[in-house]
Amino acid sequence: MASHRKSRPTGSLVAGLRTPALATAALTSVALLSQSAHASPAADDRPSLEEVEKKVDDLYRQAESATEKYNAAKEKTAKQRKRVDTLLDDVAQRTQKLNEAREQLGSFAAAQYRTGATAPDTATFLLADTPQDYFDQTQVMDRLTGRQKAAVDDYVTQQSETMKQRREATESLRTLTASQNDLRTAKATVQQKLTDARELLAKLTAEEKARLAAIEKRKQEEAARKAAELARQQAEQQRQEEAAASRQEQQSGASSGAGTSGTSGTSGGTSASDPSYATKADKALAFARAQVGKPYVWGATGPDSYDCSGLTQAAWKAAGVDLPRTTYDQVNAGTTVPLSQALPGDLVFFYDDVTHVGLYIGNGMMIHAPKPGAYVREESIYYDGEGSIHSVVRPA
Numbered sequence: 001m002a003s004h005r006k007s008r009p010t011g012s013l014v015a016g017l018r019t020p021a022l023a024t025a026a027l028t029s030v031a032l033l034s035q036s037a038h039a040s041p042a043a044d045d046r047p048s049l050e051e052v053e054k055k056v057d058d059l060y061r062q063a064e065s066a067t068e069k070y071n072a073a074k075e076k077t078a079k080q081r082k083r084v085d086t087l088l089d090d091v092a093q094r095t096q097k098l099n100e101a102r103e104q105l106g107s108f109a110a111a112q113y114r115t116g117a118t119a120p121d122t123a124t125f126l127l128a129d130t131p132q133d134y135f136d137q138t139q140v141m142d143r144l145t146g147r148q149k150a151a152v153d154d155y156v157t158q159q160s161e162t163m164k165q166r167r168e169a170t171e172s173l174r175t176l177t178a179s180q181n182d183l184r185t186a187k188a189t190v191q192q193k194l195t196d197a198r199e200l201l202a203k204l205t206a207e208e209k210a211r212l213a214a215i216e217k218r219k220q221e222e223a224a225r226k227a228a229e230l231a232r233q234q235a236e237q238q239r240q241e242e243a244a245a246s247r248q249e250q251q252s253g254a255s256s257g258a259g260t261s262g263t264s265g266t267s268g269g270t271s272a273s274d275p276s277y278a279t280k281a282d283k284a285l286a287f288a289r290a291q292v293g294k295p296y297v298w299g300a301t302g303p304d305s306y307d308c309s310g311l312t313q314a315a316w317k318a319a320g321v322d323l324p325r326t327t328y329d330q331v332n333a334g335t336t337v338p339l340s341q342a343l344p345g346d347l348v349f350f351y352d353d354v355t356h357v358g359l360y361i362g363n364g365m366m367i368h369a370p371k372p373g374a375y376v377r378e379e380s381i382y383y384d385g386e387g388s389i390h391s392v393v394r395p396a
Helices: 012-018 020-039 049-115 121-127 131-202 206-256 274-290 310-318
Strands: 333-339 348-351 358-363 365-368 375-379 389-394
Touching: 049 131, 049 206, 206 375, 274 310, 274 358, 274 365, 310 358, 310 365, 333 348
Parallel strands: none
Antiparallel strands: 333 389, 348 358, 348 389, 358 365, 365 375
């Protein structure tokens, strides 16, 4: 075997040993080339774990935003269709009345012909049984004819106006339907992006998935910590309010000597000050808790699945309170309160464009339908960071 090997030039080896600087440079070049060769598979367009996570989160946000816009368009379309149906019924009724009026006019004309009303007045007078009959008949026919003509004119005017409204409503419906179709297309695009993001997640190695799970766990732990902090703040605030109310009662009792102050000093920041709201909120929360585990489905309002605003609407409906369909309208359907004064049952809205909502259950927690692919669940209101919270609204 040794006889088949080619001998290396001795000079090169000696030169390499005699010039360590050149050797170092050569080794460095080899190392860099080796690193480049090993790095080339990862140097493609494949995003990092953080980028994948951010992309998925952004796409979920886009999907939820598109859902709320679709819900708004769907609601407007339903209202417009109802209006068109009402107008069509009105047109049919007016047309029927108009036909009846025309038939009645025809019968009057026939009656006039039969009674000789078209004959000269002198002849009609002479043919009448009595002079009084002539005058009575002439006055009645003139009065009825004028009244009926006015009615016909009124029906024609109303029919013209109704037809105009019908055309406007039909055009409006057509426009809304086109917008709804555009929103469906946008939704499909977002869903495709979600699919792409999930495929990226599916391509992660077991180690990368573990790292991503660790990142998510840290986020959840931080959200839970913030929720616990808010719970402590709210408990301390309530303790202070109760202490202040107790002092006020004692002072009032001492000054009056009869202790007739009652509970008027109780702050409005606690549920005890508003038993009516607490009762309704309990019903809404009981309904929401019964939905835990059901899937998020865009545009869904129950009973088997929900989107975020569909869940809050259904929960408060169970308590006898009608909320609008979308987050954009629900945020204006009550009284805005500070987060520190949030009560169970309040609505917590998220993001600057108000595209998500959850039902506050106390202690910094809420029940919500989070996003596509997830299920109704209890979660910290800080699940997406403190900066994501938009406002808190008390709906009743």
